[in-house]
Amino acid sequence: MAKELKELTPRSESYSQWYQDLVIKADLAENSAVRGCMVIKPYGYAIWEKMQRQLDDMFKETGHVNAYFPLFIPKSFLSREAEHVEGFAKECAVVTHYRLKANPDGDGVVVDPQAKLEEELIVRPTSETIIWNTYKNWIQSHRDLPILCNQWANVVRWEMRTRLFLRTAEFLWQEGHTAHATKEEAEEEARRMLEVYATFAEEYMAMPVVKGVKSANERFAGAVDTYTIEALMQDGKALQSGTSHFLGQNFAKAFNVTFADKDGNRDFVWATSWGVSTRLMGALIMSHSDDNGLVLPPKLAPYQVVIIPIYRNEEQLAQIDEKATQITQALRAKGISVKYDNSDNKKPGWKFAEYELKGIPVRLAMGARDLENNTIEIARRDTLTKETVGLDGIEETVATLLDDIQKNIFQKALNYRKEHTITVDSYEEFKEKIEDGGFILAHWDGTSETEERIKAETKATIRCIPLNGDMTPGKCMVTGKPSPQRVLFARAY
């Protein structure tokens, strides 16, 4: 029975059901009683914590500090920036009252009509407005710049169709908000943070990404330019994994934030904002996992190694316990996180399936024969292969293997992306090929009209205009008008 409990719908049968099964059965997250809001379970949260810690270190290395701004935004703030309100007003949680009272007509409590707010408050969908209203008081002169703040927070966007991690009404994220004296400095910051995100995605999540700029249609509401990293999932759909916005002076103008330069001239402040969210959990899961469960990159796995004893009697277990303790200490001394599972109410087979499902990168199993031979069985989660190795220098063996797994799953994902990235020149071919999924590089005339037509007819969107792409000009596949470079299309999450 235990085995069936862990079985997932195969990806070939239904990728979306496989994803849903995996998130639930690997104890990552579940839906809550509040529509669209998820519960992030301890194992899922442990992965998120690893991500947070690493990103936070990278933000601090690039000179940023953390701060915290209010959960609520006065309704009028949202409309200060015209495009911003357009983008966010339709999916807001609105606080209108501040008290409940006993129900005069029966049980429970009702909203107290006397406790109505003068101005409604919006639960932040993103914090540009409240933060720029705050920065107004922090910035007088060029000496107050730059401001390089980041915030770890929850945000709410009232999505109608939700999926665990990928699209939820409430999600966790970080949002950086920076203020600069010059346009160049702000643009540089926006690109710097794009690089940080790309490095994190590739080196920690082992997830290759394409860096690029969004088209006007896909831009953040209120941004001048939105930079993005785009990843390709195993079902051929793209997933936007992080964005960094050059906001120009839009929010400074909306909130009248000016500074005096060295000569005493006043100008509006330049801005960026950038964020990644628990959506990255979805990206991580879908990039590497298989029909047996999660596959985690060693750098983000809550436990990198699990050790499982295989024994016939208490005496054997005692001997294995002793060896396992030594191995655990040796591994920990090398900075490797280890779980030794000698719980006696579960069979080894159950444990093997459990830790496969949970994506622990390396499994060590030790039995009676291993004790005799001073060996141990070492299995890697990514390839599902195993071998018996000598115990001497096991910590080196494991460290090398973890590095290898980290590299291998990145390479595997990169190969997949290469195999599923094609170049197309005619719209007919595009419409045919888009059905197979994957990235398509094609020429586009740069207009919103053409972009919208393609989306309406094929459900594909421009994921980005690649930053390091082929700069050969050509002709738009739809209109034949000139195009400076190919752009990246895909159907997307």
Added chain:
Amino acid sequence: MAKELKELTPRSESYSQWYQDLVIKADLAENSAVRGCMVIKPYGYAIWEKMQRQLDDMFKETGHVNAYFPLFIPKSFLSREAEHVEGFAKECAVVTHYRLKANPDGDGVVVDPQAKLEEELIVRPTSETIIWNTYKNWIQSHRDLPILCNQWANVVRWEMRTRLFLRTAEFLWQEGHTAHATKEEAEEEARRMLEVYATFAEEYMAMPVVKGVKSANERFAGAVDTYTIEALMQDGKALQSGTSHFLGQNFAKAFNVTFADKDGNRDFVWATSWGVSTRLMGALIMSHSDDNGLVLPPKLAPYQVVIIPIYRNEEQLAQIDEKATQITQALRAKGISVKYDNSDNKKPGWKFAEYELKGIPVRLAMGARDLENNTIEIARRDTLTKETVGLDGIEETVATLLDDIQKNIFQKALNYRKEHTITVDSYEEFKEKIEDGGFILAHWDGTSETEERIKAETKATIRCIPLNGDMTPGKCMVTGKPSPQRVLFARAY
């Protein structure tokens, strides 16, 4: 001018204005545009991060894991537990709508009346209800217990009178929620977490606390017992600094959470919850700081040491830079955090005042004569004393000094508390002495009536029934009825 900018209202003049000045001028926090919600500024947040990291480590060492539960609570959940709703309904932020739309009568946006929620959502004031509704699905058998979850989150309680950190509508906190098979285990957990909080307060915040149990009047709404740590601020007022609740089976009954024991018998699950919040920032500030600014315990200071060069020309600065770099490296190698401030747009005097205000525990200043003599001036923030010491072994000198400062400020706070804790036997004397502030140990007959009368007549509340107090019985100072032990009274924040 710089100096005046940093000047605080003296404590002797107005303690509450001094506190307000300090929070603002040391860049810890400020009020936001949203009534009752604060902005935690980078320096304040850096201290909170140090607290978080340490507490999180202590929670994990005691077997807890982090998770995340929804921000919103369906209105009906709150009323499931009768006392709980009584305690929290009066101060709730209520979400009633999920969309805004363009104002048909003019500018901006208005709430879209068509987007009304069927059931209102409450922004969590605390998460027992949503969590126990979730635990219902996690718990079937004794094998699923215990559950030891913690959550770092924001919560909202609509306070009418707010003060930065001490009482704000939105605040940050952690809330632990545990589920157990037996009453004994849950009670043990509640007391264990009280000990964790007390250890954190005393060893990290350098803030002595009295551990005790709350009287029924002061208990958490829905708890069977509330354990508390109570600290005494420099103005003689008490500050409740952390609470740990034994919840009995109240929430399990409200949400019908049962488990099968080893014999297959079903019983309701036993619960605890426990939390500390950004209120601890207020406690930290008020415990140690003085009229010159913050005094921070070295274990929680974002920077433990600041090095300031004093120079006449570029050549001297270059020489000092070189020495300072060596010192910085030596200190960092010992795990000491250091800031070297050689910015040339501020005078040393300005920097001295600035870092005093910010509470950096140790200041090192190096001038031309120090270069010649291989010495450095070392100043400690807690006593404001300084001396010139040899550079050899400076890292040992500083490490020892940091330990000494940590101990000294704890001892100073402990001495203050001892001097301001008195024993009183008559209500007349109580009414007189309570005007001086401080803790008063007195006998009480155990009734809510007497407690309420004392509160109404003196503004003093029972802070706790001390756990390790004098167990000599006596007679209630008000009614003369028997009392098993003295309880701790104070006026409180």
